[in-house]
Amino acid sequence: PFLYVGSKTCETCHSSEADSFNHGPHWRTETGKQKGPQWQGCEACHGPGKAHVDGGGDLTKIVRFETLTSKQASKRCLACHQQSESHQNFMRSPHLANNVGCTTCHSIHAPKIWRNLLVAAQPGLCYGCHRSVEPDFSMPEHHRVNEGLMSCSDCHNPHGSFLRHNLRATSWQAEICQKCHVDTAGPFVFEHAPVKE
Numbered sequence: 001p002f003l004y005v006g007s008k009t010c011e012t013c014h015s016s017e018a019d020s021f022n023h024g025p026h027w028r029t030e031t032g033k034q035k036g037p038q039w040q041g042c043e044a045c046h047g048p049g050k051a052h053v054d055g056g057g058d059l060t061k062i063v064r065f066e067t068l069t070s071k072q073a074s075k076r077c078l079a080c081h082q083q084s085e086s087h088q089n090f091m092r093s094p095h096l097a098n099n100v101g102c103t104t105c106h107s108i109h110a111p112k113i114w115r116n117l118l119v120a121a122q123p124g125l126c127y128g129c130h131r132s133v134e135p136d137f138s139m140p141e142h143h144r145v146n147e148g149l150m151s152c153s154d155c156h157n158p159h160g161s162f163l164r165h166n167l168r169a170t171s172w173q174a175e176i177c178q179k180c181h182v183d184t185a186g187p188f189v190f191e192h193a194p195v196k197e
Contacts, residue, residue, distance in 0.1 A: 003048035003050045004038065004043050004049065006041065006043075007043070010049060013057060014042075016109075020110065023114070024111070026044075029080075039080075044080070045065075045076060045077075045108070046062050046064075069101075070101030070102075071101065073102060074102045074103075075091075081102075086159050087159045089159060089161060089162065090102075090159045094160070096160075104119075105158065106119065122151040123145050126152040126158075143155075155168060155176050
């Protein structure tokens with residue numbers, strides 16, 4: 001506990017980061033309901049700050065996410081977020097396997113989209129990597145993603161899934177496609193091939 005200085009100390013030098021932190025959902029770590037100082041405020045993510053402060057802001061004495069690998073940064077985020085059902089598969093997800101970690105899509109201190117702290121809005125955020133699927137949404141028959149009537153994450157769980165293409169599951173554990181396309185649910189004598197493949 002003596003290694004932790006508290007968020008008020010961090011604010012003296014990092015006022016803009018503290019302001020964004022206080023406007024996002026992570027301020028709740030300050031309420032003291034967590035297990036101890038290592039789970040509260042700035043130091044919950046950046047580690048104990050005493051050596052950093054005593055060193056006059058020595059950057060080698062604090063956890064800086066820009067110096068971490070995607071896996072290391074994601075492990076820090078998942079220390080709290082792994083309990084969320086939608087994040088449980090992230091460490092074995094195709095995103096992390098391809099060096100896309102939490103901080104690739106999310107930003108605590110500079111989000112462009114405050115809901116979910118995203119660095120950009122969907123679908124542009126997803127198209128940044130998934131270039132090959134972008135033209136599919138300009139075809140005459142397509143899901144209305146570009147029109148803003150649905151988003152990539154309506155169907156795909158970016159944090160990983162046990163289903164193909166990281167598809168989300170319905171409450172009855174079918175692929176999410178059947179939530180809208182109920183005519184494909186079956187059972188049929190001749191099954192709908194795209195659902196079965």
